[in-house]
Amino acid sequence: MSAPVWPHAVPPYRDGVPPRSDTPAVLRRRATAVVVVAAALLTTLTAAMVAARAQVRAIGDAAAPQAATAADLYFALSDLDAQVARMVLIGGDDARAGSRIDALGTYDRRSEQVDADLRRVLGVAGPADEAVVRRLLDGLAVYRQRVGQALTAAARPDAQGAYTQATNVLHLELLPAAAELRDRSEERLGDAYATGLRTEIAGVTVAVLLGGALLVLLVRLQVFLTRTFRRLVNPALLAATVAVLGLAAGAATVLVAQGECLRAARTESLSPFLALSRARAVSYDAAADTGRALLGADPGHYDREFARKSALLTGDRDGLAALSGSAELAERWLGYRRDHQRIVALAGAGRRAEAVAGLTGLRRGDAAFDFYAFDTAVSAVAARHDRDFGREVARAGRLLRGWTVIPAAAAGLVILLAPLGVRARLAEYR
Template sequence: MVRRAARPETPARLRLLVTVTILVAAALLVSACLVMARVQQQVRIIGDEAAPQAATAADLYFALSDMDAQVARLVLTASRDEFAGSQIDALGAYQQRGRQVDTDLQLSLTTAAGESERAIVLDLMHDLGVYRERVWQALTAGPTAGGYYTQATNVLHLDLLPAATRLREASESRLDQAYAAKSATQTAGVILAVLLGGALLILLIALQVWLARRFRRIMNPALIAATLLTVVLLVPLVTVLIVQGRMLGQARDERLVPFLDLSLARAVSYDAAADTSRYLISDGLDYYRQDFDRKADALEADGTGLPSVAGGPDVGPYYTEQVVERWQTYRAGHTRIVQLADAGKTTEAISALTGIRRGDAAFDFSYYDAAVADIAASRKDDFDRSLRDAEILLTGWAYIPAAALGLVILLVPVAVRKRFAEYR
């Protein structure tokens, strides 16, 4: 008698089981919707903010390097009528890079994450004004242009490029943080889906078995539908979280990071090319020859230079070797120009540096840079494509769990409605 009194009644036990099942389904609904909405938002942050900011910072460094290289060409060919064509080309390139720098700085200022980044951009703007003043002095000073240009290039290398490097590092750090935040969210989402989804399936199956034993009802269509609906939701939900994570991780490692590395390599190569002009402007100052060799050696290094950053699964080894070979061809041209300058053949050295025929340094450098630019553009396009694919994959997933689990929550009471009616 005591044992019978202590045993919970069937309606109470059924009510408890149904309530727990609905609560777990509701918890899964809320967590799945929040996680998927958060992942979508974080993907948009990567695509609309973090990645473009990193690309802008890389582009700024490159544009600054090329701008100074064009100034060196202008100073070198000033007052030489035979190089009027080169002067016009250099002036056009300088103006283009100047506009590029201004645009990058405005974008960086608009998207600066905090006061530290904003301060870096403001310092860059101030130093850029000083640099342009020195450039104007160099271009109008006549015979003393070399001295003013030295001051300008010192501002570039001592102030502008280090600040651009800090901005680049800050933007890449933000990119890493954005990826880390998304990775944490998707990991939490997978764990919650497995735990809550597994608990919901266990409860649904347990409720089905309990009803079958207690009420001799082997099949309960509503519970079977709720169980199948839960499985149909959980499998693609977890799959989408894992696949988009792998997709964007691969896009970053194999496309975006190599693109940023190639942008840096292009900037270094432009700065190295400017060292050839600086060597001629300075009447053979050995520092510029050594500086060129240091940068060229870094570009040719197997671990970190062009052979590494230009390669990849989407770039054949032949094309990668062509990039390195084209750079080495330009380097050989640099050596020839230095030898001409050392022999006192300044006009011939300038002609070899600025000429546009095959074998001239300007042609060889453009030939090399075109290959690097093609690979860099391909990497950036591939990253953008992967980003769009991830966004498409996530489309609708902030609402799909609500629809599926809302239906599950409705089906559970429907499944036991007749059983409760038996006790009225």
């Protein structure tokens, strides 16, 4: 008896044996699994990328500027008192009118700076910070009243008493409140970085686990088709596999890279910037101690306070040299320290007029001149750190650009290609 004749060409089954009867169901299950996992990868990876971008903005546009503002507020308050001390010491001496105008101008600029910083803090403050800002505003009003009294009485003996009252308000009320705001803002900055790290870890985990699972499903489906239908390569499934591999590897790489940018921005730029802001505030407070030593009833106390603060600035671990990476800032501060020692020595020897001239003068070798040279150098280093921070945060943002839609494009392609890859094989059973 002759062999039966197939109505169509013999399908390319393995060993000429038709596939088992449940093959269509197996194909549908495996294609469905691919689609489900691809949809899960799309959803979770998109969410991770959106969260990562939000964290970059939270750090670059909110947490870091708030910390910088709080640090700037503390520094500006510290300088207010230094300028008041200069003006009280100069008094009505017409020979030093230039120094008095310089100190008054600086005082006015710092006052505007304090007001602007408080407005910025108040604009984003929660209830706790708002209460601190209100305390600061109240204390600042009292401080300015005391300063006005001291300047009005600058040529009279009671000027020193009014100035002492003003500086007590600054040190007992204003600076502690400003330090509270500064510490809270830096704590929020740390929280923002911690949240960013968790987002990075979660995103990489999703990319590796779900991406890996999707690759396994696609490879198993391809192997099943190869063994069952003798199809070495399914173009649609191959394209889907390449898309998944690119998506998973690309997403993990981008998340890690943007995390490294943010970490570099913090450790190499923002942290040194904030530390320099603290050091700058200490230097201004120490410079004010030079004036307080000439105004206060206990010059030795203010001289010891200056020595303590100066030791912080010249320390090996957290001093100016360590913060800036060079010895220039420390050397410039040592120049001002020598001025302080000379001024205190002159006052101790009864040569008060010479001491006041050495503190308030604007010529090279005077304390005000040397401090300006020191502060200019500090400002230049801080500005460089600020630029570097902005550049790294911007780079992190650029790395994430487009990644809120790339997962949808790649995973969506997989969702389309997986059913397309098995469609022709399923058609053979109709």
